[in-house]
Amino acid sequence: MTHVFPRHTKANPPVAVKGDGCYIIDAAGKRYFDGSGGAAVSCLGHSDPDVIAAIKAQVDQIAFAHTGFFTSGPAEQLADLLIDHAPAGLDRVYFVSGGSEAMEAALKLARQYFLEKGEAGRHRVIARRQSYHGNTLGALATGGNQWRREPFAPLMIETSHISPCYEYRGRRDDETPFAYGQRVADELETEIERLGPETVMAFVAEPVVGATAGAVPPVEGYFTRIRDICDRHGVLLILDEVMCGMGRTGTLFACEQDGVSADILCIAKGLGAGYQPIGAMLCSAEIYEAIESGSGFFQHGHTYIGHPTACAASLAVLTKLTGGLLDRVMPLGDKLDAALNDRFAQHPHVGDIRGRGLFRGLEIVEDRASKAPFDPKRGIHKAIKKAAFEAGLACYPMGGTIDGVTGDHVLLAPPFIMTDSQVDEVADKLDTAFKAVF
Numbered sequence: 001m002t003h004v005f006p007r008h009t010k011a012n013p014p015v016a017v018k019g020d021g022c023y024i025i026d027a028a029g030k031r032y033f034d035g036s037g038g039a040a041v042s043c044l045g046h047s048d049p050d051v052i053a054a055i056k057a058q059v060d061q062i063a064f065a066h067t068g069f070f071t072s073g074p075a076e077q078l079a080d081l082l083i084d085h086a087p088a089g090l091d092r093v094y095f096v097s098g099g100s101e102a103m104e105a106a107l108k109l110a111r112q113y114f115l116e117k118g119e120a121g122r123h124r125v126i127a128r129r130q131s132y133h134g135n136t137l138g139a140l141a142t143g144g145n146q147w148r149r150e151p152f153a154p155l156m157i158e159t160s161h162i163s164p165c166y167e168y169r170g171r172r173d174d175e176t177p178f179a180y181g182q183r184v185a186d187e188l189e190t191e192i193e194r195l196g197p198e199t200v201m202a203f204v205a206e207p208v209v210g211a212t213a214g215a216v217p218p219v220e221g222y223f224t225r226i227r228d229i230c231d232r233h234g235v236l237l238i239l240d241e242v243m244c245g246m247g248r249t250g251t252l253f254a255c256e257q258d259g260v261s262a263d264i265l266c267i268a269k270g271l272g273a274g275y276q277p278i279g280a281m282l283c284s285a286e287i288y289e290a291i292e293s294g295s296g297f298f299q300h301g302h303t304y305i306g307h308p309t310a311c312a313a314s315l316a317v318l319t320k321l322t323g324g325l326l327d328r329v330m331p332l333g334d335k336l337d338a339a340l341n342d343r344f345a346q347h348p349h350v351g352d353i354r355g356r357g358l359f360r361g362l363e364i365v366e367d368r369a370s371k372a373p374f375d376p377k378r379g380i381h382k383a384i385k386k387a388a389f390e391a392g393l394a395c396y397p398m399g400g401t402i403d404g405v406t407g408d409h410v411l412l413a414p415p416f417i418m419t420d421s422q423v424d425e426v427a428d429k430l431d432t433a434f435k436a437v438f
Helices: 049-061 073-085 099-116 137-142 146-155 177-195 222-233 254-258 285-292 308-322 325-344 380-390 420-437
Strands: 016-020 023-026 031-034 090-096 124-128 159-162 200-205 236-240 264-267 279-284 350-356 359-364 396-399 408-412
Touching (some): 073 090, 090 285, 099 137, 099 200, 099 279, 124 177, 200 222, 279 285, 308 325, 325 359, 359 380
Parallel strands (some): 124 159, 124 200, 200 236
Antiparallel strands (some): 023 031, 264 279, 396 408
């Protein structure tokens, strides 16, 4: 018997008792390779001695101090290190406990920024279909995943959603990738003009779409065009790097690869690598100065923001990432991509293999030629997850890839410390799962 309220009441998951590098060991002694880092969280694996030591050292000094009264050394040092490596223009860091909190803070800051500037009419948010920005109500309303939104729709703020940049499904045969990206980016301008530029406060997007679509990267030039549209209409660009940031795609911030910066940028997951719950919202100096020279008070907050122990853990993680570990991600990502293509490029039920760095997705189809998805009633993604887990691989399959209802994919986000032989282990165990399901 248990009194834990689980994610799924019919599930009976094993008890995790130990972490060993890239592996999680359950109470029966079975080892699982963490091929998805939980949910793109555990970039350093599960037994990093330096991060563990940093947590212990901080607890020995002071575990918690409320930010209504104090700041802390770890928070100050972590903010400095983040800004030292952040894209141009970002200047301030607001620490929270996770990705959804970071996105809620971003939405509230965007609104307050325009209030401070005297543009009270700006309150509308535009995002993309099949996006995911968190499970709290503001973040959930911003996200464009129908399955997640539907039960709670009456509680949500009004938002608009335009097409995602989803080349495998959206590019026409007569379009170049660049032309396709410009076409779907221009939907933002159309929507801003439809709503009225004076009413729009922000456009929100994941640089590389994670959970809802399976590591979908943008085409070249897409985000450059998005940035230009936002600038011309005075709309803030909020980038959600909760899943794809902190080195996951090969650069510390995912948007670096697209040559753009954000007005507000959110990170979490890999920021703490799972050792402590932490997230952060980064904003531009201009936004911060509007608050500082206006009311002087950001009307938002949580009890655990800037938690010293969480910041100490994250500082140890970020020091490792920026100290050379990040250099492993691109080469390992190339090897993982090659291994996946070797096993699945000609698989009759794999339509697309995509991603950046150690953030990879496989889209599952019933028919490769037509790209037709399986009937959702088949629950293909659930069957793959179960078969992979039985084979000793934790991966992240999801359904509703195309429109929130139809489509299946598998997301992989393994630890940055994985070895070449473990790249093959991931591909082999996923192959075992596919053979069991298909």
